[in-house]
Amino acid sequence: MTPWTRFLLRRLNAVWVLALGGSAYAQIAPSTEPFSTSPDASGSLPEVVISANRQAQRSFDAPASIQAVGRAVLQAAGPQVNLSEAMNRVPGITVLNRQNYAQDLQLSIRGSGSRSPFGIRGTRLIVDGIPATMPDGQGQASTISLPSAQRIEVLRGPLAQMYGNSAGGVLQVFTADGPQRPEVRLSVDAGADGLRRYGVQAAGQSGALNYVIDHSDFSTDGWRVNSAAQRQHANAKLRWTASEDTQVTLVANVFDQPVSGDPLGLTRALFEADPRQAVANSTLYKAGKDVSQNQVGVVLDHQFSASSSLTARVYTGERDLDNRLSIPLAVQQAPTAAGGVVQLDRSYSGTGLRYTQRLPVGAGQVQLTTGLDLERMSERRRGFINNFGAVGDPKRDEDNRVTSSGVYAQADWAINEDWSAVAGLRANRVNFRVQDFFVRPGNPDDSGTASFSATNPVLGITRHLSANTNVYANVGRGFETPTFTELAYTANGSGPNLGLQSARSTHTEAGLKTQLAPGHRLDAALFHIQTSNEIVVASSSGGRTIYTNAGQTRRSGLEVAYSAQWAPAWRTHLALSTLNAQFADAFKSSSGAVVAAGNRIPGTVDRNLFAELAWQPRAVPGMTAALELVHQGSMVVDDLNSDRTDAATVFNLRLGFEQKIGAWTLRQQLRVDNVADKAYIGSVIANDGNKRYFEPAPGRQWGLGVSASYRF
Numbered sequence: 001m002t003p004w005t006r007f008l009l010r011r012l013n014a015v016w017v018l019a020l021g022g023s024a025y026a027q028i029a030p031s032t033e034p035f036s037t038s039p040d041a042s043g044s045l046p047e048v049v050i051s052a053n054r055q056a057q058r059s060f061d062a063p064a065s066i067q068a069v070g071r072a073v074l075q076a077a078g079p080q081v082n083l084s085e086a087m088n089r090v091p092g093i094t095v096l097n098r099q100n101y102a103q104d105l106q107l108s109i110r111g112s113g114s115r116s117p118f119g120i121r122g123t124r125l126i127v128d129g130i131p132a133t134m135p136d137g138q139g140q141a142s143t144i145s146l147p148s149a150q151r152i153e154v155l156r157g158p159l160a161q162m163y164g165n166s167a168g169g170v171l172q173v174f175t176a177d178g179p180q181r182p183e184v185r186l187s188v189d190a191g192a193d194g195l196r197r198y199g200v201q202a203a204g205q206s207g208a209l210n211y212v213i214d215h216s217d218f219s220t221d222g223w224r225v226n227s228a229a230q231r232q233h234a235n236a237k238l239r240w241t242a243s244e245d246t247q248v249t250l251v252a253n254v255f256d257q258p259v260s261g262d263p264l265g266l267t268r269a270l271f272e273a274d275p276r277q278a279v280a281n282s283t284l285y286k287a288g289k290d291v292s293q294n295q296v297g298v299v300l301d302h303q304f305s306a307s308s309s310l311t312a313r314v315y316t317g318e319r320d321l322d323n324r325l326s327i328p329l330a331v332q333q334a335p336t337a338a339g340g341v342v343q344l345d346r347s348y349s350g351t352g353l354r355y356t357q358r359l360p361v362g363a364g365q366v367q368l369t370t371g372l373d374l375e376r377m378s379e380r381r382r383g384f385i386n387n388f389g390a391v392g393d394p395k396r397d398e399d400n401r402v403t404s405s406g407v408y409a410q411a412d413w414a415i416n417e418d419w420s421a422v423a424g425l426r427a428n429r430v431n432f433r434v435q436d437f438f439v440r441p442g443n444p445d446d447s448g449t450a451s452f453s454a455t456n457p458v459l460g461i462t463r464h465l466s467a468n469t470n471v472y473a474n475v476g477r478g479f480e481t482p483t484f485t486e487l488a489y490t491a492n493g494s495g496p497n498l499g500l501q502s503a504r505s506t507h508t509e510a511g512l513k514t515q516l517a518p519g520h521r522l523d524a525a526l527f528h529i530q531t532s533n534e535i536v537v538a539s540s541s542g543g544r545t546i547y548t549n550a551g552q553t554r555r556s557g558l559e560v561a562y563s564a565q566w567a568p569a570w571r572t573h574l575a576l577s578t579l580n581a582q583f584a585d586a587f588k589s590s591s592g593a594v595v596a597a598g599n600r601i602p603g604t605v606d607r608n609l610f611a612e613l614a615w616q617p618r619a620v621p622g623m624t625a626a627l628e629l630v631h632q633g634s635m636v637v638d639d640l641n642s643d644r645t646d647a648a649t650v651f652n653l654r655l656g657f658e659q660k661i662g663a664w665t666l667r668q669q670l671r672v673d674n675v676a677d678k679a680y681i682g683s684v685i686a687n688d689g690n691k692r693y694f695e696p697a698p699g700r701q702w703g704l705g706v707s708a709s710y711r712f
Helices: 003-018 071-076 158-163 268-273 280-284
Strands: 065-070 093-096 106-109 124-127 149-156 169-175 183-191 195-206 209-220 229-241 246-260 288-305 308-324 341-361 364-387 390-414 419-436 448-466 469-480 503-517 520-532 535-541 544-549 553-567 570-583 607-615 624-632 648-661 664-673 681-684 694-696 701-711
Touching (some): 065 071, 071 149, 149 158, 158 169, 158 419, 158 448, 268 694, 341 390, 419 469
Parallel strands (some): 124 169
Antiparallel strands (some): 093 106, 149 169, 183 195, 195 209, 246 288, 288 308, 341 364, 419 448, 469 503, 535 544, 607 624, 624 648, 648 664, 664 701, 681 694
């Protein structure tokens, strides 16, 4: 029996015990696009999105800043390993590839989450309705299966707050539906630094059963020393149509990353000497991690009538992690030190319910959505001495538990042909508990609890100036609790940091959506975010990072997306973001120095620009070529703004071909990224205690992908 089979049998029993709950996350709308979308299709403006009000609607009509990338874009953007390949074409979101598979991507929306030294903070990640963000607000992007994704939506602004804790924005991934005719696809990608990805996928419709089953195997030697990685990933979606009104969907995901080295950041001097090197402690202590995650979920969609529906979801999963840190051995020996090897054994589950009803009101219509979310996570956390890569004596042993509950209601009112409005309210509660089993002389019992709650409203109005132009304005409140990582240590000795408060924020935005001409679409938004009790790093040394609340911060900016089909063979896409993120109040830094009001928030990129010119010649059917420009602004490295990266502009080229031969579809793609081989810093580790802030970006990179699909 395979690990996949054993996991499904074990976890399905747990799913049915939890059943007749469900998630209030978005319902997956049936795909209107063939499974094997041509890579030369634009794919940049999918008509249907659901993140704004949890029901399928045209993206043009959604009263919020929301864009999506479709299957064609994901295929053309690279080997479909990292979100950073394709998301640079969406304004408002920054996804930086650290070149470090042990620490995940650096993802932030409107600057939220930029401080995170690892994992994803401040953004809700949702895959087929199942959160990839845990109840404490920390998430993982590495477990997202891009080869089977149909589209990815990014929601920014006040309406994102309706998704609960740490929803500075929402990124949702939707797995494709199988085509009516069954299909098998084989794919191979190769690239610089030993990159390889092999994939196999089966999808189709068999009677009442629709299915997509995907498996991929990825490996790389890494661009830097000690940055090699290996990953196996399987993703499946099975949807059974029980009747015209009822569908049941099973989604399952198995992820295993047995190898991922951690080259750590570099100081300015080390970066300038050799950006591909790793610091000595990285290899001395064999820094890196291996991680595996398995999850399964069941979704029930039932249509009571043409105007009312119910969605119920339940999911469960488990995650195991073994992380080797590069903490000097002498530091690990301190009585309160947690060691240099972290081992986590985590289980998580969730359930919820969403009901939608449409009602006529006057000349218009109101869509009422109410929902309930319940989430839980428990993990056994152990720490051991890292004896130069070998596991030594125990230094930490505790149980961590967090539960989250949320109830919400949202009303979308189509008042008349000229006006529509949205109003919503969400109440959240998040409870933390730490039970410490490692009590020794000099290391007392660190057990404790913390609770956070908030009730967040959102209001919005849209003016439909014409069939081709909408303007809208929204305002809403949000909150962000500390994660278990941020609660772990206190500045005054031992024990969890129970005095850390949740951050509260007010989001406002105004936007315009207009179709200037057939094939020409412009979206623009202005936003402002005021946050109190911003969670920042107070100190970072000896393997312990301590967090504090920094008072007020401000984030404001402009986002523009413009897509145009100039001629049958020529199209362009542009995405521009600006961000002014700064501390509004002065406070003391980790060194005791005063951080001045007006300093920039570290890790935030002040501007991003993506521009693409694509050519699809009629004389060569199946061919597409494109030139991409990617501009990344500067980032400051710490609260004191003691150093910053330089802005950088790189150019990418891609060339693709497609041939249809009977039932076969063959595709080939060549990409060259950073054509000019520019040396620059791709991301920073904000407030690193060793001043190793800089994570270099790679020079010129090449990639070749081929695939063959057969339809029965």
